[in-house]
Amino acid sequence: MKKGPLETLITGVDTRTSHSQVVDVLGRAIISGEFPVGTILPGDQDLAMRFKVSRTVLREAMKTLAAKGLIVPRARIGTRVTARNQWNLFDSDILTWHFHNGIDEDFLTHISEVRMAFEPHAAALAAIHATEAEISHMMRLAVAMGDPAHTPESLAVADLRFHLAVAEASANPFMRSVGSLIEAALVGIFKLSSPAADREGIEDVSRNHIRIVEQISRRDEAGARAAMEVVIRVGRARVRVAMDDVPQTVAG
Amino acid sequence: MKKGPLETLITGVDTRTSHSQVVDVLGRAIISGEFPVGTILPGDQDLAMRFKVSRTVLREAMKTLAAKGLIVPRARIGTRVTARNQWNLFDSDILTWHFHNGIDEDFLTHISEVRMAFEPHAAALAAIHATEAEISHMMRLAVAMGDPAHTPESLAVADLRFHLAVAEASANPFMRSVGSLIEAALVGIFKLSSPAADREGIEDVSRNHIRIVEQISRRDEAGARAAMEVVIRVGRARVRVAMDDVPQTVAG
DNA sequence: AAAATCATATCATATGACAATATCGGTGTC
C-alpha cells in the first residue's frame, strides 16, 4: 500500500531507490522556487553529476516530474520549469513538497476553500448513493474518532480515513481523487495544532463527524452537506487561530 | 504552449517523440482495461520489443505512467496496474485517454457533478478577488462566445477560455488546476452535440455566460454562484438529451 | 539587408552490462 503524505511526513521520507530521491530533491527545489518558474534548469549531464547518478536515472526522474506538469523539455533549448498554473496541484507528491518548505497560511486557506467546494457535495452524493454497509462503516470510523486515547497522529489518520470513506461512498471517482488533497489539509492542520490536545476537542470532533453520517443515513442531502460544512469550517478556524499564534512559517 | 485535450482531440494526436507514443498507447491500454487493474504487465524487454523501441524509452514511458499513478513497479514482481481509485483523475492525459474508448455517460455525469461542486465556488471567489482587468477580460470572452460565425470547435475553445479565466480570477491555484477537467467536459459535450448548431443556441450560451460576469462585476457572490450553476446545468442537460438520442457509446 | 547555410548544444534514443531485490523451490532439520 502506498504511503500518502500523512504517513510519509510522520514516518519520514521514502528513500528507497535513487530515482525517487532525485525526484524528491528536484521536485522540492522546483516547488520552493530554487529553480524559478520559466527558467531553464541545468543540463542532463550537469544534474546527473550533481546528484551522483547516471544520466539514465536522472532522465527517468525528469520524466516523472514532466508527467506531473512541473517541467517541459525541449530539444536544444533545455528543460524549462513550467508556470505554476500548469502544475497538477492534486498530485500527492506535489502537495507533499509544498509542505516541505514550511506551512504557508495562504496555501492552507486555498485548500480549505477547495474542500469547502468539494466535500459537502460529496456528502450530499453519499446521502444518495451510500450503501448500508458503507454507512455503518462511516459510522464506525466517526465513532472511533472519539477515542480519548488518540494522539494527534492517530487522530489525524482516523480523520483522514473518515473523509476518504465519505468520498468513496459518493460513488463519484473524482471525489476519491481529491483524497490526496484532504491528506495535505490534515497534515497541515495536524502540524499546527491538534484537537487531540484536550478531551473536549476530541469529543467535539467525533460528534460533528457522527452528525454527518446521521444525515447521510437519513438520506438528507442538504443536511449532509451542512454537517460537512461545519466540520470543514471548524478545521479552517483551527488553522487560523494557530497561524495567529505562530505568524512565522513553521519549518517542515 | 501545450495543447490540451480539446485541441489534441480536434487536431489529431500528438506523435512527436516515440516516448510520447508509447506513453499514449500504454496509457490508453490501461485505462481501457486491456491491461486490467491488479494484473502485472509484461516485462521491460517484452514491451520494448512490442513497441519496437529501446528499453530506455520504454522505461521512461513507464516512469511517466507511474508518476500519474497508473502503475507501480516492484523489483522481481513486475509492474502492476494500480486500483482505479489511486489514479489521478485530474491529470489531463488520463482524462483524454478516457475519451479514446468512447464517451461514457456515467463518466460525463461524474465530471458534471464535479464541475457543479467546483465552478460555482470559483465564480463566487472571483466575485471577491477578480481585478477590473480580469473582469473586462472575462466579459470580452463571454461576448466573443456570441459570434454567430462560430463552428462547434471554435465555440468549444471559446467556452474553455472563459471558464479558465474564471478559475484564474478566483485567485485560488487549485481552481485553475481543474482546468483539464473542464476541458474534458467540453470535449465530451462538443463531440456529442454543440449549441453552435443553431444561432439561437449560440446566443443563449453567450447570454448565460455574460450573466456570470455581470454578477462577478457586482461583487455578488451568491449571484455569481447561481449564474454559473445555470451554465453547468444547461451543459449537463445537453449531454443527457444527446445520450438519449445516441444510447450507444460514440467511438473516440 | 535578407535569406540560406552550417556549427553547436541539448535532448532523444539505442545498446550492453551489472546490481539489487523479492519470489519460488529445494534442502535439511525437528
Next chain:
DNA sequence: GACACCGATATTGTCATATGATATGATTTT
C-alpha cells in the same frame, strides 16, 4: 509431515557510452 533456512532465478534498477534529432545562433551568401 511441518517448518525454517537458503540459494537459484527473474525482474526491475542503475550504469557507461555512443549516436541521432532538433532548434538556436553565428556565418556566409545573395
